[in-house]
Amino acid sequence: LAYLCKMLGKLTGWDDTIVALATPPGIGAIGLIRVSGPKTFGIVGGLFPAKDLREQPSHTLHVGLLKEGEETLDEVVVSLFRGPRSYTGEDVIEISCHGSPYILERVMQALLHAGARLARAGEFTQRAFLNGRLDLTQAEAVADVIAANTAASARTALHTMRGGFSRELRDLRERLISFSALIELELDFSQEDVEFADRKQLYHLISEAEQMTSALLASFRLGNVIRNGVSVAIVGKPNAGKSTLLNTLLNENRAIVSEIAGTTRDTIEEVLNIDGVLFRLIDTAGIRHHTSDVIEQIGVGRSLEKMDQADIVVYLFDVADPIAGVAAVREELVAKGKPFLLVGNKVDTAEGAAARGRFPGELLISARDGHSIDVLKQRLVDQVLQGAGAGDGTIVTNARHYHALQLIQLSLSAIRKGLDELLPGDLLALDIRHCLHYLGEITGEITTEDRLDYIFSKFCIGK
Ligand code: GDP
Known part of the structure; x- marks a missing residue:
C-alpha cells in the first residue's frame, strides 16, 4: 500500500x-x-x-x-x-x-x-x-478542532484526535480479525470437524461490541448537539418578560455569530455560549417584535410550532399570573414530552415577595435585575448533558462515523444470530468480514480515493 x-x-x-x-x-x-x-x-x-x-x-x-x-x-x-x-x-x-x-x-x-x-x-x-x-478519524477531528467554536466542542474534537474513539474500534477490529483467522483456518480442516475459534468467546466479544456501538451511537446526538448548538425557544404570554430575558442572557453570553458555521440564515437566531455549550435561541425576531408569539389566555397555543423546532423550551410566566394557569401550562408542557424549563419571572416586584409560597419548586427569576439567571443557565446546560452518558467518554460527532456505526451494529447482530443458529464457519466468516469492513471504514484502514479527497477537501488551506 x-x-x-x-x-x-x-x-x-x-x-x-x-x-x-x-x-x-x-x-x-x-x-x-x-x-x-x-x-x-x-x-x-x-x-x-x-x-x-x-x-x-x-x-x-x-x-x-x-x-x-x-x-x-x-x-x-x-x-x-x-x-x-x-x-x-x-x-x-x-x-x-x-x-x-x-x-x-x-x-x-x-x-x-x-x-x-x-x-x-x-x-x-x-x-x-x-x-x-x-x-482517518484523527484527521477528521483536526478539521473539527479548527472549526470548533466553543470549549465543549473543542474538548470532544480533541478527544477523538488523541485517538480515543479509534483506539476502541481498532481494538475491536483486531480481536475480530483474530477470530476470523481462526474460523478461516477451520475451513481448511473442514473434513476433520474441528473448532479452533471458541464460539463462546466470540459470543462474548460480540455482546461487548454491541454495547460499545450502541453507546457510541447514542453519543452522536449529544455530540451533534454540542457541535451545532442546542436550539432553545423562549415562549410565554406577552409581557412575561421574554425580550428582557433575551437581552439579559445575550449581554453576558453572546457568542460571536460570524464565527459559527451555518448561522448565516434567513431566520434570526441569537447564539449563546454557556459553559462551552452553544445555545441557539430560535425565532428571536418574534420575541423582539411581538409578532409570532401571541398566545391565547393560558394555553401554549400558537407557539406550538416554535416549540416543535426547539430542543429545549423555556416557558416564561409572570409571578403575578394565577396559579391554576401556570399549573395548566406545566401539564401541557409535560404532555408534549419535550425537555422544558418553566420559569417564573419578575420576582423583584411586589407580587414577587409572595411568589415563593405560591409557586413552590418552580424556578423564579428576575429577567430585569438578573436574579437567579445563573441558575437558569446551569439548568439549560444540565438539560443538554443529562442522560446523554456524557462523562468524559468518547462522543461521535461525525455523520460518516454514525452511518458506519449503524452498519457495524447491523453486522454484529447478524453475527450474533449466526452464532445462535449454529451457522457453519464459512457463513459466520462472511458476516465477520462485513463487520470488519465497516470498522475499517471508520479508522481508514479501508477506504477509497474519492472518500479521502472528499474528507480532506473540507479542511482549510494551511492545515
Ligand atoms: P415580552 O412581551 O414577553 O417580550 O416581555 P418584555 O420583555 O417586553 O417585558 C414586558 C414588561 O415587563 C416590560 O415593561 C419589562 O420592563 C417588564 N419586565 C420584564 N422582566 C421584568 C422583571 O424581571 N422585573 C420587572 N419588574 N419587570 C420586568
Whole structure:
C-alpha cells in the first residue's frame, strides 16, 4: 500500500513541496507559513542566508533574515522538523513572520518562485494521513478542532484526535480479525470437524461490541448537539418578560455569530455560549417584535410550532399570573414530552415577595435585575448533558462515523444470530468480514480515493 501511495503521489503531486499560510488572513502579530515536502530544506534554506539549515538538527529554532536575492523580506523564526518526526511525516519548516499581509504575501511568493507550490485545502493533514501519522478519524477531528467554536466542542474534537474513539474500534477490529483467522483456518480442516475459534468467546466479544456501538451511537446526538448548538425557544404570554430575558442572557453570553458555521440564515437566531455549550435561541425576531408569539389566555397555543423546532423550551410566566394557569401550562408542557424549563419571572416586584409560597419548586427569576439567571443557565446546560452518558467518554460527532456505526451494529447482530443458529464457519466468516469492513471504514484502514479527497477537501488551506 505504501508503494502504491508513492506511485499515486508522483502522479497527483503529493510529491511536491507545498506551502500555505497557516494563520488566518488579515493583520496579526505573527503570521505562520508552513512548508512541507522533500525539497523543504532546500527551498527555505535558499532564502535564509544566515546559516545552512540543512546542517541544523531537527526540532530546533533559528532566527534570521529571510532574503530573496538582495531584498530583505522579513526577520523571521524558522522551526525545523525533519520527517518522519513532523506533522505531515515529511520534512517541514514553519516560518514565523511578522503578520502584515504584505510581508506574508511576499514571503509566499518567494517560496513559490523557489519551487514550492500552493497547498490545496487539507493537504497537510492528507499527507499526515498518507504517511501514517494520523488515522482517518484523527484527521477528521483536526478539521473539527479548527472549526470548533466553543470549549465543549473543542474538548470532544480533541478527544477523538488523541485517538480515543479509534483506539476502541481498532481494538475491536483486531480481536475480530483474530477470530476470523481462526474460523478461516477451520475451513481448511473442514473434513476433520474441528473448532479452533471458541464460539463462546466470540459470543462474548460480540455482546461487548454491541454495547460499545450502541453507546457510541447514542453519543452522536449529544455530540451533534454540542457541535451545532442546542436550539432553545423562549415562549410565554406577552409581557412575561421574554425580550428582557433575551437581552439579559445575550449581554453576558453572546457568542460571536460570524464565527459559527451555518448561522448565516434567513431566520434570526441569537447564539449563546454557556459553559462551552452553544445555545441557539430560535425565532428571536418574534420575541423582539411581538409578532409570532401571541398566545391565547393560558394555553401554549400558537407557539406550538416554535416549540416543535426547539430542543429545549423555556416557558416564561409572570409571578403575578394565577396559579391554576401556570399549573395548566406545566401539564401541557409535560404532555408534549419535550425537555422544558418553566420559569417564573419578575420576582423583584411586589407580587414577587409572595411568589415563593405560591409557586413552590418552580424556578423564579428576575429577567430585569438578573436574579437567579445563573441558575437558569446551569439548568439549560444540565438539560443538554443529562442522560446523554456524557462523562468524559468518547462522543461521535461525525455523520460518516454514525452511518458506519449503524452498519457495524447491523453486522454484529447478524453475527450474533449466526452464532445462535449454529451457522457453519464459512457463513459466520462472511458476516465477520462485513463487520470488519465497516470498522475499517471508520479508522481508514479501508477506504477509497474519492472518500479521502472528499474528507480532506473540507479542511482549510494551511492545515
Ligand atoms: P415580552 O412581551 O414577553 O417580550 O416581555 P418584555 O420583555 O417586553 O417585558 C414586558 C414588561 O415587563 C416590560 O415593561 C419589562 O420592563 C417588564 N419586565 C420584564 N422582566 C421584568 C422583571 O424581571 N422585573 C420587572 N419588574 N419587570 C420586568
